[in-house]
């Protein structure tokens with residue numbers, strides 16, 4: 001299989017991946033960098049479990065071709081806590097507000113929430129629901145997730 005060498009910033013550090021040209025960003029994160037926080041749910045852009053940030057925007061990494069990552073900045077769930085392990089306010093809010101049940105959707109939800117709160121620190125409930133419209137959760141009924149993001153907005157103030 002033809003390989004490609006892709007250089008980009010991953011959670012603040014410069015990295016290079018030498019991977020098959022057909023790989024996605026999700027496959028590269030999970031299998032080359034062993035960052036397994038982003039999950040593969042559907043693999044076709046419908047569930048949001050694979051959401052990461054590319055240049056600050058939430059993307060479905062299962063659809064993102066790795067060659068298109070060249071020169072960009074990627075942030076995953078592994079990159080949002082402080083270096084000393086202090087959780088990001090969105091992570092704290094999800095834990096405190098029972099926004100996590102089985103956890104499969106959680107990293108994608110948190111990354112979508114981060115993309116929203118980085119752009120809009122005081123979102124309405126409608127803004128929050130729109131921001132996670134592409135993230136499916138089969139456990140929580142979404143109420144605790146929306147409340148977690150509302151709490152995170154307050155914690156970030």
Ligand code: FES
Pocket residue numbers: 039040041042043044045046047048049050051060061062063
């Ligand atoms: S695994 Fe990417 S959207 Fe479902």
Ligand code: FES
Pocket residue numbers: 099100101102103104105106136137138139140
């Ligand atoms: S907590 Fe289980 S899918 Fe959302």
